Amino acid sequence: MQSVHVVIIGGGYGGIRAMEHLAHHSQISITLIDKNPYHYMQAEVYDFIANKVDMSSVMIDLPSLCKSFGLVEFVCEEVSGIDTQNSTVSTTAQTIPYDYLIIATGSRTYFPDFIKGLRQHSHGVKSIPAALDFKQQFERSLLNRIEAQTQGCDVKPFNIVIGGAGLSGVEIAAEMAAYANHFYANGNFGCRGVDVYLIDAYETILFGMDPYLIESAHQRLVQLGVHVWHNNRIGEVRENQIILDSGKVLDFEFMIFTGGIAASTLTQHLGFETNGKGHLIVDANLNIPMHENIYAIGDITQAITEEGKFIPPTAQLAERGGEHVARNILRSLKGKAKHPFTYKNQGVMIALGGEYGAGLLPGGIKVKGYAAYLIKKAIFWLYSAPLRRRSNIGKRR
Structure with missing residues (x-):
């Protein structure tokens, strides 16, 4: 097998998984490029903004992680372009050649x-700074509200609005409601006044997901006191006020929008084909069309099933994509044909505030409550613990 250099742009779920699968081959050297020196485990952000964990719990140090693999170099710079004719990646400070390129910027x-x-x-919560800003402002506002009780309980409503009732919206709404309930109960504050509103554009939350998950999540949201407004679309947002297409007006202290995602802004500068939200169009092998040595994986792509159906972007999808392109690169180096990407969902686990969850496991097994919470925590541990062990090894090198 010839010696090759693989460049991976993006240290998210997909990029990390591709790196892990390629780094054990001595003929392959890897450069991982990310504008941040950490891997952000965004799937656990609800725990962070609800004060269950600190910031270090949702981050992995990328320089230490890369050092642990030996033939992996980490470059903490922002990518500005790709020259496909010369097979180079340009950053703000240098030009890096590649034999194979994996784009995974999320x-x-x-x-x-x-x-x-x-x-x-x-607010969005797609980045650590955005999540931290929301968390700090939320806690400051809670303190301001408690201090306002010197004038009695006649204080203005404290509303949190979550726009979008997909997986992220439901998890954040449940966690913020559970956090607010705990805050007031734990401090024995008499003037309870935090309300969470989940604005749902469809007739049901988690639209398109399994009915068991929809029903379990809805029951939990009601139990937590979340106000779920179905069939409501956001028409306009003003400072501390939301106006819906139905004409309803709702004052709020904070609003988090989870109603959709777009590809990272890098795709705007590459010259590759994209859809309306900037997602890269890839072929069956996850290659950029007409570029056999360039792959794209995870949230930056438009993932489609064999039946032509859209695959919702998840950490699981990104990881499977990373594993797949690594295998295809290895097959190419051995002169073998590539395999097309197929995706089989290995189950869904949803965090629903406090120590409660709901999920579907392989084989159609249904679970909810504390057991589901423990399973979700175990899945996160199985993902993060090996990375932390490797990062610790790299730190000592």
């Missing part, structure tokens, strides 16, 4: 331009 919160004021007056 996604960002999609703020539709047709919703006036949405981008200016709502």
Whole structure:
């Protein structure tokens, strides 16, 4: 097998998984490029913003992780372009050659331009800084509300609005409601006044998912006191006020928007074909069409099943994509034909506030409550613990 250099852009779930599968081959050297020096485990962000864990619990140090593999170099710079003719990647400081390239820069919160004021007056949680900003501002507002009780309980409503009732929206709504309930009960504060509103554009939350998950999640949200508004679309967002297409007006202290994702802004500068939200179009092998040595995986791509159905972007999908392109690169180096990418969902686990969850496991096994919570925590541990062990090895080198 010839010696080759693989460049991976993006240290998210897919990029890390591809690196793990390629780094054990001595003929392959790897450069991992990311503008941040950490791997952000975004799937656990609800625990962070609800104060269950600290910031270090949702981060892995990328320089240490890369050092642990030996033939992996980490470059903490932002990619500015790709020269496919010369097979190079340009960053803000250098040009890096590649034999194979994997693009895995993930996604960002999609703020539709047709919703006036949405981008200016709502939060996303797709990055550590955004999640940290929301967390700190939320806690400051809770303190301000407690201090306002010097004038009695006649204080203004404290509403948190979550726009979008997909997986992220439901998990965040449940966790924020559980956190608020615990906060007031634990401190014995008499003036309870935090309300969480989940704005759902469809007739049901988790639209398109299994009915068991929909029903379990809805029951839990009701139990936590979340106000779920179905069939409501956001028409306009003003400072501390949301206006729905139905004419309803709701004041809020904070708004988190989870109603959609767009590909990272890198795709705008590459010249490759994209869809309306900037997701890269890939072929059956996860290659960029007409570029046999360039792959794209995870949230940055438009993933489609063999039946032509859209596959929702998840950490699981990104990981499977990373494993697949690594295998295809190894097959190419051995002169073997590539295999097309097929995706089989290995189950879904949803965090629903406090020590409660719901999920579907392989084989159609249904689980909810504390058992589901423990299973979800175990899945996270099985993912994060090996990375932390490797990072610790790299730190000592």
